[in-house]
Structures are given as C-alpha cells and as structure tokens.
Amino acid sequence: MDYAASAVSNPSSIHELGVITRRKLENARRHVAEVLFARPGEIIFTSGGTESNNLAIQGVVYAASFLPHIITTNIEHPSVLETFKLLEKRKLAQITIVPVEKNGIVDPRKIKKEIKKNTVLVSVMYANNEIGTIQPIKEIAKTVRYFRKSVKVKPSREGLTFTGYPLFHTDAVQAANYLDLNVEKLGVDLLTLSGSKIEGAGRVGVLYKKKPVPLAPIFGGGDQEQSIRPGTENWPEILKFASALQAAQKIKNKEAKRLTKLCDYFIERLRGTSASLIINGDLENRLPNNVNVTFPKIPSDLLVLELSARGIMCSSKSACESSREEGSYVIEALRNTSARQPARPAGGDLAENVGGVRFSLGRDTQKQDIDYTVKVLAQILQKLKKWYN
C-alpha cells in the first residue's frame, strides 16, 4: 500500500519496512565512518565521486556569506577543476589554480602564497588519477590550519557555529584502495570517496564533512542526508559500498606492497626494452598500482587501441575526458610547470602531444600479465616506429 514511496523500500518511510531499511543504511554509514575514523553523522552519501567533489566545493561556496575565493591545483580531476571554472564563470567564486612541479606534486608553499582574506576552500587531490602522484596532504592541511588560526572567525550564512576559513578538501577517490584514510591524521575537513574505484562497491559516492563545517546543499528537495543531499538514498548500493570499503581496508597494506613490487618490476622491464620512454610523475610518492609512461613521438591513444586489440585494457587519460579531442592536461602540466591552467594541447599535433599511457593494476593483476604487456608493447612499438620518428 506504499508503492508511491518506492517500488522497493524507502529508508525515509516511517512504517516497519522503512525502519528496517533505515537501520541497514545507518549501519553501513557507521562502517564507512569507522574506516575514516570519523563519526557516522559526518558521512554524506551521494551518487558518486563527481557529485561528492561538486558538493564539497559548491557547498562551501554557497554557505559563505561573501564572494568567496577558492584554491586548487592544475592536475585535479575534471570534477574539481571544471567545477572551479563553472563557479568562476557564474561569478559565484574567485578562483586560483596553482601549478604542480615537474614531478606532478604541488609545493605547499605555493598554495600558502595564494591564500587571501576571502579564501574559504583549498582543494587538493590525495592521489592523481592519471599519473598516481601522492600530494603532501598533511603538510597542506597544516598550512591551511595555520592560516585559519590567524584570521577572524567568519559566521556562515547558514548561521552555524564555525571555527573559520579556509577549509581543506581532498579528493581521495584514487587513494581509497591503498592509502591511509584517517581524516584526523590527514587533517582534512572534507574528503571524497567513490564506489566505482573499489572492487565490489556499488555506484555511490561519499563526502566526509567534519561536523562543524558549514555546507549548503546543491539540490533542493527532501530531508535526506541532513538536508545536505536530498533524494532517496541508493541504499542497496550503499550497503555494497560499505562492505567493499571494509574489505579493501583489510588487504590494503598487503596489496600495496605486492603492487609496488609489481610496478617496480614493470618499470624495470619497460626500461629493459629498446624503446625510449619517460615515466611520468614522481617515482617515490606515487600510488602502488600506477605506471604512466610517455613514448616520445608515439600517440598514446593509438597505443591504447593497439593494446586493446591484443586484450590489454589501459588508458591514455581520464575516461571522463575521453570524448575530447585534446590530449591529457595532466601530462601537459608536467611539461609546462609555469602555466596556471595548462593549455589543452591541440589534438592534431601528434609529435608534440603524445600524452601518456596509464597502466593501473588491481587485485587480479599478476607478474605474467606484466610480462605479456611488456612483450606486446615492444612488438607494437617496433611496428609503429616506422611511421612515427
């Protein structure tokens, strides 16, 4: 007699079925909170990583009672970088995009220099999705906190008690499988997770929001998720997400060790071929499962397709940008470290704009997969050499 609430079950219904579903949902929330060393009330469920990043950034901007200034880097995921540009275009925020260094890591001092009186948010990703570099999150958090103490407390438009701006957000989507997610140790106020990068997790997103942080909703609607994210929670996927996140945490250290070895072996084998190549991004501070390589003069899109034809799935840039003609703005940022916003290299100029090939390993990747990849890659490069040099 309640089909209009939901064809399955709605955790916001007050009848028994609703209450049972609500209990399961809150249980999942508690599990996610435990992994982050946070409180259940600090976990907001969204539809995915893109929405979580948007909610963190737009939510802080909308909650500010003045025209706010926000800071990020030039190698963030499009769901951060494009959100910054959208807010600037709509005159809702002033933005600063800090360029990373040649190794794909941002210098915290360069962020510090950009913090102004009206800076409400610094958003720096935990680990990069293309080149796997790990940013100095704890150090940036300290920088932001230091500045925070020295400014007056600004009351938010929503009327909440609040210890002051700027806030610090990190997109931890690519970090979730391998890095420490303790929000207290990291010193972050907002943190994004996505189910789509965790094996067995549902298609949902998480936004950790430290309790006193004022965050305004993007959507108008119902009372779900503390009215910060209206819309019926996708509880079947959330339940899957919570279990998968816990499972990933249990094998995190072991997998990180195994994959680091495997990636080191991969790089060694690649260097052992006759091909000329550049490994993109810092060799120390990187995800254990990421190898991003540029083969000078050889277009990386072509390599991805040639490898795919031989059963090897990898990518040339963020899948979120795959319909664009241009190359990778992340790789471009490493080559051109003075640019605030690296120009998207033109699609036609292949010799100049070959991008990088990203290999991202996972639970099922074994040594023989690396051996096969290197063998096939060497064959492809041999074939392509005739045309590109």
Add this chain to the structure above:
Amino acid sequence: MDYAASAVSNPSSIHELGVITRRKLENARRHVAEVLFARPGEIIFTSGGTESNNLAIQGVVYAASFLPHIITTNIEHPSVLETFKLLEKRKLAQITIVPVEKNGIVDPRKIKKEIKKNTVLVSVMYANNEIGTIQPIKEIAKTVRYFRKSVKVKPSREGLTFTGYPLFHTDAVQAANYLDLNVEKLGVDLLTLSGSKIEGAGRVGVLYKKKPVPLAPIFGGGDQEQSIRPGTENWPEILKFASALQAAQKIKNKEAKRLTKLCDYFIERLRGTSASLIINGDLENRLPNNVNVTFPKIPSDLLVLELSARGIMCSSKSACESSREEGSYVIEALRNTSARQPARPAGGDLAENVGGVRFSLGRDTQKQDIDYTVKVLAQILQKLKKWYN
C-alpha cells in the same frame, strides 16, 4: 591494467571493454527514448528524480542570460518546490508559486496570468505524489506555447539556437507507471522520470530534454551525458531501468484499469464503514493506484504506525519529508487554496492538522488486501475514537 578508470567497466574508456559497455548503455538510452517518443540524444541519465528535477530547473536558470523568472504550483514534490526556494534565496531566480484549487488541480489560467517577460520556465507535475491528482499538462503546455510565440527569441548564454522562453517542465515520476508518456503529445520540453517508482528499475533518474532547449550543467566534471550531467553513468542500473520501463509500458493500460476498479472498491468500502472521512484530491483526474484519506481529528502519522504494526505499509506524506515534524503541505494546500505557499501546519496541533493517509497500490495488490486493510483500519479507528474527538 585499467583499474583506475573503474573497478568494473567504464563506458567512457576507449578500449574494447569500454566500447562494449558504451554500446549497452546507448541501447538502453534508445529503449527509454522509444517509450517517450523522443530521440536518444534527448535522454539524459541522472542519479534519480531529485537530481532530474533539479537539473531541469537549475539548468534552465543557469542557461539564461538574464535574471530569470520561474513558475510552479504549491503541491509540487520537495525536489521542485525546495529548488525554487533555494534559487530565490540565492538570488539566482525570481519565483512564483501558483496555488492549486480545492480538488488539488491547478487552473491553467492562473499560470497564464503569472507569465512575465523574463519567465523562462513553468514546472508543473504530471501527477501528485501524495493525493494522486493529474494536472492538465496538455492544456498548460498549450498556454506556455501560445505565450512563447508572442515573445521575441532570447539567445541563451550558452550560445545555442533556441526558439524562445518560457519552457515547460513536468515531473512525471508518479505518472510513469500509468499515464501516457508521449512527450510530443504532452507538449513538454523537459520531463523527469525516476527508477525508484518503477518495479524492477534501477536507482537512476532520467531527464528528457527536447533537443534545442538550452540547459547548463549543475555539476562541473567530465564529458558524460553531453557534458550536461558529468560523472560516470551508472550503467548497470540504467540497463535495469530501461527494461523495467518497457515492461511497465506493456501492462500499463491493463494495470490502470485493474487498479482503478480496486481503488473505487476501496473508497466504496471505506465509505461503508462508520468512520467519518474525506477523500483528498479530485475523484476523476487521479492516478489509478492512489487513495488519500483524511480521518478528521485522527493524526495520520499515528494511523500509519498502527497500520504498520498490523503489516500494512502506507504513508502520511512524502517520505522525502518524513523527518519533519510538520504535517503534509499538500493536504494543507487543498484546505487553504488562496495561499501562495501554504504555511507548514505546526506539528503539535493535532486536531487541526491530521493530514491524510496515502494508500498507493501496485502490481501485487489484490482485492483481499483491500478487504484486510478496511477491516484493520475500522478496528484501529474504533480504538482511537475514544481519545480523539
């Protein structure tokens, strides 16, 4: 070698697995388009009904090159009504909320009277989620189109060719199972669907957007869904949604007939009891599966809990608002038809604010369920009569 794109499969990856997934997704899009008599390029997938409604409203507002004016009614779902209030509060739009008549149906002439030079959007739900009344969508569409012809074409900020404002959006979430979804016949420019109200459908939303309609994204991010809705598509759920929508269409007329009979029988049986009651909403223009009843002096929340304790799941208002103390603003709107925005009745004043009990039937509801419900309800009312009169 592509775990960073997705732990499962990403339809935006250019390798073979990505291409296969993309094909499945586009197939699902074609199926949804067929049901709506639309083109595949006019279907945008979102995370749910709340997001689709927000995207329709905020997207039109952001695409306008001036301070826009938008119109809706006072019994819309919170994801429409609260979005209007959010945009007004943020000074991004001027809003008008037209009150419905005593029967829960809006008079198109009252909408016509409110259309101004800067009106960009009229949003009226197809069928109401609480009382099931069906709005005169075709008539409102004609009104809007008539006005559109008489105003000059305004170029959008996004630089698209466009035939002029105001646009017409309808939230068809509650209508999907039973009413005609032919967008050409309805005359709508934007239409919202949600998987959560269709049996077997995944937790996704759809926004139909007529091709020339300028719509700006809410989220910054990747290129998915024509860059109007960035974020990796939830393709496993989208596939389920497309099949379930097709299946619902096939049995639509038969189910509508069966449920209309069942609801008529339900009302007849209810009237046969000694309880005094009011059937809320128009008796002709209503969803075939909805019966909303007010039992004067008896709080509907209490009835929902008493019924739940006896295995009958129904509701007292939108589940999206269940955490609020107040009663139903939809029922309140029927009693107070001059109010632009009906005051939310105070929670404490039970005698004045008893709301309504919504019974919404579905595929598994049979005559014996109605008989059982009426029997149990009569017992509960008998018991409660002593305390509330």
